Amino acid sequence: MLVSYLTLGYPNRxxxxxxxxxxxxAGSDVLEIGPPPKYAKYDGPVIRRSFKQVSSQGYDMWALLxxxxxxxxxxxxxxTYLEEWIPTLEDFLIKLKDIGINGVLFPDLLIDFIDEYxxxxxxxxxxxxxxxxxxSPSVPDPLIQRASKLSDMFLYYxxxxxTGIAIPxxxxxxxxxxxxxxxxxLVVGFGLSDxxxxxxxxxxxxxxxxxGTAYIEEIERxxxxxxxxxxxxxxxxxxxx
Amino acid sequence: xxxxxxxxxxxxxxxIPDLPKPLPPPRDPPDSEFSRIELLKRIMPKEVLRQQFTVxxxxxxxxxxxxxxxxxxxxTPLLRARRLEEMLRTPARIYFKFEGATPTGSHKxxxxxxxxxxxxxxxxxxxxxxxxxxxxxxxxxxxxRMYGLESxxxxxxxxxxxxxxxxTIMQLYGAKVYSSPTSLTEYGKKLTSQNPDHPGSLGIAMSxxxxxxxxxxxxxxxxxxxxxxxxxxxxxxxxxxNQLRNLDEEPDVLIGCVGGGSNFGGFVFPFIGAQKxxxxxxxxxxxxxKFSRGTYNYDFPDSAGLLPLIKMITLGKDxxxxxxxxxxxxxxxxxxxxxxxxxxxxxxxxxxxxREIFEAAQTFLQAQGIVPAPESSHxxxxxxxxxxxxxxxxxxxxxxxxxxxxxxxxxxxxxSMMKRMS
Numbered sequence: 020m021l022v023s024y025l026t027l028g029y030p031n032r033x034x035x036x037x038x039x040x041x042x043x044x045a046g047s048d049v050l051e052i053g054p055p056p057k058y059a060k061y062d063g064p065v066i067r068r069s070f071k072q073v074s075s076q077g078y079d080m081w082a083l084l085x086x087x088x089x090x091x092x093x094x095x096x097x098x099t100y101l102e103e104w105i106p107t108l109e110d111f112l113i114k115l116k117d118i119g120i121n122g123v124l125f126p127d128l129l130i131d132f133i134d135e136y137x138x139x140x141x142x143x144x145x146x147x148x149x150x151x152x153x154x155s156p157s158v159p160d161p162l163i164q165r166a167s168k169l170s171d172m173f174l175y176y177x178x179x180x181x182t183g184i185a186i187p188x189x190x191x192x193x194x195x196x197x198x199x200x201x202x203x204x205l206v207v208g209f210g211l212s213d214x215x216x217x218x219x220x221x222x223x224x225x226x227x228x229x230x231g232t233a234y235i236e237e238i239e240r241x242x243x244x245x246x247x248x249x250x251x252x253x254x255x256x257x258x259x260x
Numbered sequence: 261x262x263x264x265x266x267x268x269x270x271x272x273x274x275x276i277p278d279l280p281k282p283l284p285p286p287r288d289p290p291d292s293e294f295s296r297i298e299l300l301k302r303i304m305p306k307e308v309l310r311q312q313f314t315v316x317x318x319x320x321x322x323x324x325x326x327x328x329x330x331x332x333x334x335x336t337p338l339l340r341a342r343r344l345e346e347m348l349r350t351p352a353r354i355y356f357k358f359e360g361a362t363p364t365g366s367h368k369x370x371x372x373x374x375x376x377x378x379x380x381x382x383x384x385x386x387x388x389x390x391x392x393x394x395x396x397x398x399x400x401x402x403x404x405r406m407y408g409l410e411s412x413x414x415x416x417x418x419x420x421x422x423x424x425x426x427x428t429i430m431q432l433y434g435a436k437v438y439s440s441p442t443s444l445t446e447y448g449k450k451l452t453s454q455n456p457d458h459p460g461s462l463g464i465a466m467s468x469x470x471x472x473x474x475x476x477x478x479x480x481x482x483x484x485x486x487x488x489x490x491x492x493x494x495x496x497x498x499x500x501x502n503q504l505r506n507l508d509e510e511p512d513v514l515i516g517c518v519g520g521g522s523n524f525g526g527f528v529f530p531f532i533g534a535q536k537x538x539x540x541x542x543x544x545x546x547x548x549x550k551f552s553r554g555t556y557n558y559d560f561p562d563s564a565g566l567l568p569l570i571k572m573i574t575l576g577k578d579x580x581x582x583x584x585x586x587x588x589x590x591x592x593x594x595x596x597x598x599x600x601x602x603x604x605x606x607x608x609x610x611x612x613x614x615r616e617i618f619e620a621a622q623t624f625l626q627a628q629g630i631v632p633a634p635e636s637s638h639x640x641x642x643x644x645x646x647x648x649x650x651x652x653x654x655x656x657x658x659x660x661x662x663x664x665x666x667x668x669x670x671x672x673x674x675x676s677m678m679k680r681m682s
Contacts, residue, residue, distance in 0.1 A: 060287050064295040130284050156315040158282040179313075193315065 020173065020227025021254055022206050023047040023234065024098065026069040027054040027087075028078045034243050035083070036090055041247035042234075043091045046254035049172070051124065051229065052087060053098040054080050060100065061126050063210075065232045068239075085118045094121040094172070096151055101125035101132060101139060108139075112146035122149030124175060129158055129166065140169055151175055156193050160200055167201040174203045175229065178220075179210035190216055191223040198224035217256050228253070267335040267506075268326055269498035271318040272491045275529040275597050278317065280604050283487075283596055286568035287558065296568035303473050303480040307378035312488040317533070319491060321374075328373045328406055329495060336361045336496075338503035338660075344627040345647070352650035353509070354643060354659045357500045357527065358630070360666030364429075366633065367523045367664050368399035368483060371492035375481045376403035386410040386478040390440065390465035392419055393587035394426025395665065396483035401435035412478070414440040414469045417460035419587075425669055440465040445472050463563030463577075470566055484520030485561045485570075485595050493526020496662060501530055504660070512657040513646050515541045517638040517664060518609075519588040520561075521595030527662035529597070532606065537660075541646070542602065543638040545589040546613035548581045550574065556603050559593060573599040584614055585673040586634040588665075612641045618677045620644055621667070633665035634673060 023042040028035050042050065055070035056062075062070070088095060097120055104111045115123065123143055128136050129152070136152075143150040149171035154163050156178060167174045178193050194207060207220045208229025217228050230253055237246040276283055288296050300309060311319060321329075341354040359367040379387055387404050388411070391397025397413040404411035413435050420427055420439040430437045440460045441448035445468045451458050458464075473480040482489055504511055514537045516524035524542050531537045544551050550573055559574040561567050574593040581590035594602070601607040612620075617634060620641035625631050632640060639661045646659050667674065 058290040060290075061285060064298060129282055133281050155282065155285065156313075157276055157279075157285065159277060159279060162282065189310075196315075 020048045020204065020206060021046055021250070021257055022049045022051055022208070022227055022229040023250060024051040024053065024229060024231030026066065026073055026235065027052050027080060028073040028076065028083055029069045029235070030072065030238055030243070031076060032078060032083065036086060038238075038243040038246060039087055040090055041243065042250050043093050045247050045250035047093060047250060048227070049094045049096060050091065051096050051098045051231070052084070054084075056100050056103055058100070058103075061130075063232065065235050069235050081114060081118070084120065088119045094149075096120075096122040096124050096149070096172070098124045098126065100127045102127055108142065112143060112148060116147050120148065122151050122171060124151040124153055126153045126177070128152065129154060129162065137169065144171075153177060154197075163197060163200045167203045170203055172204070173206045173227065174201050176205055176207050176225075177210075178207060190219045194220055194223035194225055214252065214256055217253065221257070227257070264335060265330050267499050267502040268329050269321065269495060269502070270326065271320055271498075273494040273498060273530045273533055274314060274317055274319055274487075274491050275525070275533055276315050276487065278533050279597060279600055280606070281600060283600065284558070284571035286570050289569055296566065299566065300568065303470055304482070305375060305379040305382055305384060305479050307381065308375050308488055311491055312486055321495070322377060325374050325377050328377065329370070332362050332369060332373070334362075334495065335499040335503065338500055339628075341624075341628055344624060347623065347627050348644060348647045348651065350647035350651045351654055351656045352647045352659050353656070354647060354661075355504070355509070356661050356663045357496060359496060359523065359662060359664045360630065360633065360636070364395070364398045364402055365666050365669065366395045366399070367493060367496060367526065367662075368396050369402060370495050370526065371483070371489045371522065372396075372399035372403035372481065373406065374492045376400070376407050376409060379479050379481075380407040380409060384409070384479045386412065386476070387481055388412045388414070388469045388473040388478050389481045389483065390414045390416075390462060390469040392416050392462045392465070394419060394423055394430070394669075395588065397435070397437070398426060398429050398433070399483075400481055401430040401433035404435065405433045411435040412469075412472060413437045414442065414465040414472070416440055416462055416465050417458065423669070440468050442468060444468070445475070447471055461563065466562050467564040467566060484522040484591070485593065487595070487597060489522045490525035490529065490595055490597060493522045494530050496523070496526045497528060497530030500527065500660065501534060501536065509658050511537045511660045513537065513539045513541065513659045515543065515639045515642045515646070515659065515661040517589065517635050518542045518544050518594055518598065519635060520591050520593070521598040523662055523664040525595055525598050528607070532601070540601075540607045541642050542594075542598065542607050542609045543642045544609060544611045545584055545586055545638065546611040547584045548575070548590055549611055550592065550594060551602065551609040552611055554593070556599060561593060563592070570596050571599070572596050573602060585670065585677065586617070586638065588633070588635040589638065610642050610645075612638055614677070615681070616641055618681060621674075630663070631667040631671075631674075632663055633667040634670055636662070636664045636667075639663070
């Protein structure tokens with residue numbers, strides 16, 4: 020499963036839509052879209068750069084999301100911090116459902132809302148949306164098991180503490196450990212940015228990978244076409260070539 | 261027959277997978293211009309950084325590190341404080357792990373050796389750190405020497421001037437010791453140009469050490485608070501478990517003092533992991549009331565704000581501690597894992613004032629002959645209270661504490677305390 024991440028409106032409105040369609044054509048199964056948050060608390064420098072660029076252009080988030088939805092038919096999951104939406108959560112979820120978004124993924128759910136995470140999962144579902152749960156190596160085993168059962172679509176497992184910084188870790192052993200706990204589909208991300216990392220993750224039992232930082236770096240280097248080509252390459256690795 | 265050396269563990273213990281909740285990850289502050297996690301990658305030895313983020317329960321101790329542990333006298337003694345028991349007329353049995361028996365006089369050497377070893381393995385030839393009172397700097401100076409590495413220690417200027425003995429030990433080990441703020445870094449130059457007599461601070465010394473390491477391509481060693489340091493210190497608790505087993509003792513109460521939390525975590529966490537003991541007590545200073553007054557929040561581990569934010573019990577990075585004698589307990593926060601265990605009620609805390617600490621230290625040294633570090637004396641005070649309670653309730657419980665350092669270089673402090681008390 021190839022899960023592709025895009026920052027909403029990056030690099031600009033038009034090219035964002037080109038990228039979106041291109042990533043789907045290249046074989047993405049699910050798209051994660053991240054609107055620039057007020058506080059990118061668990062994001063790395065590359066993703067933050069993309070937020071900064073988009074914020075300086077100032078789009079209507081909802082209008083652009085609607086355009087994105089109309090442009091492609093694969094499931095779209097919104098990746099955003101729960102903390103930001105708590106005051107208007109109900110309204111937020113209704114609007115997402117209304118424009119046809121399929122689900123949400125809150126990376127801070129098990130970190131900053133650990134004591135009430137199940138209530139939030141329920142709230143998301145009550146509004147007809149899928150709730151994808153984000154876990155990481157520091158989540159204790161019993162909680163990973165529980166979250167895996169609760170998570171819709173797949174369980175997201177971020178292997179590094181912050182996106183896109185290659186902190187030295189042993190990818191295989193992390194995934195091997197979590198694989199034994201998860202019956203759900205397992206998608207690994209957060210800093211898996213080269214093909215070798217990806218092969219290791221798949222070999223260790225991941226069902227899919229989530230790519231984000233690598234696309235943005237590629238866009239910075241060679242534009243959206245280059246990022247779409249990269250998605251094709253990743254698709255190839257997933258398909259065993 | 262079991263040799264003493266066999267009591268030194270082959271693995272360090274990591275409590276992260278055994279915590280009740282996920283440990284909140286380090287993060288950057290809002291609107292940060294640079295990534296602090298990326299900074300860690302540039303300044304820390306690679307293997308140390310990998311261990312900082314590892315979630316493996318047991319991490320193998322390289323054979324050469326284990327040999328170095330044995331070479332400095334590990335296992336350190338686990339002694340029974342019989343005279344103290346008699347003086348307190350308690351039915352409790354009191355044991356203490358004596359980390360003051362290492363050459364540098366405290367537990368700090370346990371992580372310094374590991375970090376210096378990994379640096380050497382990576383081809384690094386020069387290590388840099390900061391030190392306040394001098395315990396950590398001494399440990400880095402010796403560990404560097406053991407692996408043939410150069411070391412530069414940025415020592416807070418007031419300590420540099422007031423604690424010449426510490427400086428001398430570091431220099432004897434071959435370290436270059438600088439009185440911070442220095443003219444070796446841009447930051448130091450800026451401060452000294454504003455005030456040539458700047459007294460310095462731990463935050464300044466740390467900023468200088470990091471800048472100096474980055475500019476010269478050296479590596480920076482961290483002395484407490486971070487998970488990797490607590491991991492290395494677990495050698496203390498793991499040894500103690502082995503030593504108690506040989507004595508056929510089951511511990512009930514485990515006690516340690518808390519500066520940044522590495523001696524406490526290193527001593528107590530292996531017991532928590534092995535589900536040994538029923539009560540864990542972390543002891544802080546009444547004058548630096550992080551447990552009673554601190555909040556559980558994301559905060560900088562360093563007052564300079566160069567390292568990533570971590571979630572911990574903290575008085576705030578800008579907290580200015582009063583000038584208590586227990587220099588090691590003046591730190592504003594506590595290790596994230598320990599903070600969580602305290603928040604969850606698994607580890608209990610106590611805070612004692614300086615007068616109580618002095619009395620406890622005197623009771624202990626008159627009973628056992630060892631002059632304890634003022635920091636470790638906080639643990640002693642809690643031990644005495646527990647032992648007295650055992651007397652009242654007539655409980656034959658087993659109390660074990662970590663005597664994290666000796667106080668022979670703190671005699672000037674004891675001297676002025678005696679004057680104040682008389």
